[in-house]
Structure formats: C-alpha cells, structure tokens
Amino acid sequence: MSPIALHHQSAAVLHGPKDLRMDDRILWPPQQGQAQVAVVSTGLCGSDLHYYLHGRNGDFTLQSPLVLGHEAAGVVTAVGPGVTNLVPGQRVAIEAGVMCNNCDHCSNGRYNLCKNLRFASSAKTFPHLDGTLQERMNHPAHVLHPLPDNVSFEQGSLAEPLSVLIHASRRAALSRGQTVLVYGVGTIGLLACALAKSYGCPRVVAVDINETRLRFAKTHGIADDVFCLSASPKAKLPEEQLRRARENADRVLGAFGEDDGFDVVFECTGAEPCIQMAIHTAITGGRVMLIGMGTRDTSLPLSAAALREVDILGSFRYAHTYPEALNLLASGKLQNIDKLVTHRFSLSETARAFNLLTRGVDERGGMVLKVMIESEVPSSRH
Template structure:
C-alpha cells in the first residue's frame, strides 16, 4: 500500500558550482505506477562531479536546484495501487533513465536512445529530474530491479555503471579468448576490465597517465599488465598529435608484447589522444568501443581504421542491461567489484564527498575511485 500523507525528508541539493545544500523536501505518496524507495547508497559519478564543479556537464547547464546522483540502491517502503511485482521491504537497484516506452527506439528495445528520455540528476531536460542523493524518492516501478540477498547495497549502487559496460560489451560482441585493451582506469575502466575477465578474455591490459591508478588496477587483479603514458608537452599541430598517437600506441603494444594489437579496445577516457591511439592499438579487424564522454569534435586517423577494418562503435548508457549486471554480481564472477569503493560519506556530508572526489586523493595520499554517499 502507499502512504496517505506527505512526509519530509533530507536531500543534498546543488544550487550552482560547488554549492551543495542540505535541505528538507516533501515526499508525496507514490502514484499508481510508482514505488517509494528509501535510498541507502549512491555512488558518485564523473558526470555528478562535472555538475558539482562547474554547474554544468558539457552543454547541459543547471537551470534550477538539482539533486544529483544516479547510481543507487535502496529499500521499497511503499507501492502504488497498480504495482504487483514489488512489496515494501524489498531491496532494489534503481535504473534512473525514464524512457517514454512508445517511440521507435523504445519499441525496438533500444530505449537508451529514446528522444524523450528523462534521466535522474541530468540537466538535459527541464524541469530537471532529481537524482538519488536524498533519503526517499518515488520512482517508476518497472525500472526498479530486485536485488538478490547476497548483493550488498554498495554493490547494488555499482549496477548502474556496470550496466554501461554490459551494454558496451554486447555491442562489441566481446567473447571468450579475445584480447582486450582498456584506456583509463577510473571506475568505468576498471569495470570494463572486470567485464572482459568475466566473459573469458585471454588477456586484459590497461593504459592510463596515472601510475597510482595503474598500480591499483594490477595489484587488485583488474588487469594483468599496465602501461603508463609518459608526460609530454602538448603538440603544436594536429599532424604532430596524430603522429605522436601512432608512436605512443606502437610503444605501448611493444611493452605489452602485442605487436599485432588487441581484439577489442575499450576507450574509457574520452580524451582525443587516447581515441587516436586506440585505432592504432586495435588489431586488424578489431573493434574500438567509445565508452568515455569527451569533447564534441575529435580528429581521428580514419584512413588507418578503414584500411585495417577497425570498427569504431559508440555506446551510450544501456538498455535491458540491469538483469545481466545483477546476475554478474550475484555470481561472484566480478570478485573485485567491491574494491572500487574507496571512500564513504553520509548524506549530510555530500559536499565533502564531492570535494574529495574532485581531488582524486585523500589526506593520506590514497587514490579515490568510487565514493559512496548514504547510510553509514
């Protein structure tokens, strides 16, 4: 049953760049198709950090106060009158992209491309749709996914970014025995490594500019080998940058002992030089997946990709990927997933959590990967 009265709850609300305020907000009973969820854990994402640091994420500018957060798990506290598959007390992961269910892409099962999509914590649409950095929220019941008993709330909050990589791996047709190279070992890159391992990749390696993160990736078993790109001055011309990308890719392949390149490359940085390198680092007939979101316009060695038949594929969010992501976590095939969570804060300390994430290291010099905000 749904509650019959309006209640108050606490939310961390972004009013502008680096301006997070803890406020009291009203919660109404869930509508017929909704369930009310007490949010237990929310993982902070790179897009959340962009909104926090700049008041915008790319072209999407905050026009009114916004609750951030979209990687979350919680407990159902009430259900609307037409909801039959959920009951109060049920543990769930929240899928936070609300699709229209009627357009061409939704009917084809590619609802991540829905033009009418409203996404919690995104300023793309207005009025904005609040995210999960709040104690309680109403949410469409059909995109609340029950969690198995052996999947923790923190793991449940990792399902959203994990679904991104499930979707990317599907589009890459990633299969057992293939070799995999991952650019970038932030949380998304590390999950790309984990997905590749769970599918049975014969080798998983990673490239980054941060040696500490690479050390973490290798020590914790996400990648078998790593390569740190050397610090260099910014190239003066596009031609110089393209030449350098080719040389850097060949140097990395030599270090890995993979002169012929990798079957699948997951580009998880969005950085132009890494995209350029990825085309050279992919094997003939290989595939490069564009997972990271970077600048709008990128110069790439397209002729190199064409003559070597390197497929370059975009991937955006996910569609129908939550069940597989949950199954992967419950199966134990992603044994290192919980190691991504390096720091934890209460909802009241959300601003401190964002500040720590922006620094990348804590006071003791430890790396910051995934920060969880919620009940401690």
C-alpha cells in the same frame, strides 16, 4: 475529510556551481505505477562531479535546483496504485533512466536512445528529474530491479556503471578468447577490465597516466598487465598530435608484446590522444569501443581504421542490462570489485564527498576511486 499528513525528508540539492545545500523537502506518496524507495547507497560519478563543479555537464546546464546521484540501491518503503511487481521491504537497484515506452527506439529495445528519456540527476530535460541523493524518492516501479540476496546495496549501486560496460560489450560483440586493451582505469575502465575477465578473455591489459591506479588494477588481478604512459603537453598542430599518437601506440603494443594489436579496445578516457591511439592499437578487423566522454571534436586517423577494417563504435548509457549486471554481481565472477569503493560518507556530508572527489586523493594521500553516499537501512516499521 481529514488532512493528509505530510512527511518531510532531507535532500542534497545543487543550486549552482559548488552550491550544494541540504534542503528540507516534502515527501509525497508514490503515484500510479511508482514505488517509494529509501535510498541506502549512491555512488558518485564523473557527471555528478561536472555538475557540482561547473553547474553543467557538456551541453546540459542546470536550469533549476537539482538533486544529483544516479548509481543507487535501496529499499522499497511504499508502492503506488497499480504496482504489482514490488512490495515494501524489498531491496532494489534503481535504474535512473525513465523511457517513454512509446517510440521506435523503445519498441526496438534501444530505449537508451529514446528522445523523451528522462534521466534522474541529468539537466538534459526540463523540468529536471531529481536523482538519488535524498532520503527517499518516488520512481517508476518498472525500472526498479530486485537485488539478489547476496548482493549488497553498495554492489547494487555498482550495477549502474557496470551496465554501461555490459552495453558497450554487447555493441563490441565481446566474447571469450578475445584480447582486450582498456584506456583509462577510473571506475569505468576497471569495470571494463573486470567484465572482460569474467567473459573469459585470456589477456586484459590497461593503459593510463596514473601509476597508482594502474598498480591497483594489477595488484588486485583486475588487469593482467598495465602500462603507464607519461603525460605530455598537448601538441600544437593536429598532424603532430596524430604522429605522436602513432608513436605512443607502437610503444604500448611493444610493451605488451602484441605487435598485431588487440581484438577489442575500450576507450574509457574521452581524451583525444587515447582515441587516436585506440585505432592504432586495435588488431586488423578489430573493434574500438568509445565509452569515455570528453573531447567534442577529434582528429582521427580514419584511413588507419578504414584500410584495416577497424570498427569504431559509439556507446551511450545502456538498455536492458540491469538483470545481467545484478546476476554478474551475485556470481562473484567480478574479481575484487568491492575494492573499487574507497571512501564512504553520509548524506549530510555530500559536499565533503564531492570536494574529496575533486582532489582525487584523501588526507593521507590515498587514491580516490568510487565514493559512496550511504544512509541507514530503514527498519521494517516504516
């Protein structure tokens, strides 16, 4: 019996805080139900950055070396036994979460809440499931989604953060004709604005403390109007913080000329003052969608929500969103969405890319939004 020829590949592996190494790894053939994908584009995300800087993200701590990256697209290079929905050479978006398909949440269509879900690049489960910052990866074929012909690999990787917003919009029952306020204009906030506009929302506005990002949102028509809040030192007492949030909410509503508030408020910062303001800036009977993660324990003006029937909704990742995300990217309805990608690096430059993301501005003082790690498209010979 002849020995199996082992192939090797490079992977950007995090060994601890700021300890990212290019490791040589054995590339195994895909197993039952898996396809092997050559990863072409990976977008770096805030959770990746937390792992890079601190070796942890919230409660999830690195327990062994981990490949980061989960916003990705690539080309199928091989399929394992039993795979019939994909063929080598096919372009796909990679959905990073692998659900158990065997629990109540999975059977109810809410697999994002599956207790046994393993998410590539997350340290929540152990052994960790490696992410996409490697040349090739084996991944279950049922969570690989064919890219429409006119959707690039970069756009395909944006299907992941876009999925977060599609899921949140479904939870908020967002529909044509509603007014929308977005707190925070990082990638997620900008995608929230773009998605709301694609749904036919007549007024989509954004609030942030970063003037440059707000100007970007307005200049590119992603938001109709913007308001810059001045950053203030944290209040010493919860009562003072709540009073200040109420005053700032009034300033926001006054600036936009919407005294009654907005139908749907997307909170994309995770910052306590913004969560508090979100409740005050929602219209009576409106909805606040909590998307940003950051503050673990928050003082909330609950009576302001309860007495006006403002629904406060949580949102965690996404389920059954990729087909809609890819169709939307193919439709061209997401205005200037490609402009979100501001910087590109090769796989070997991943540590440099994370350091740029940490600084938030490049050498020329330019704004850093979505940073992509790019690899060459494999030739059809492989």
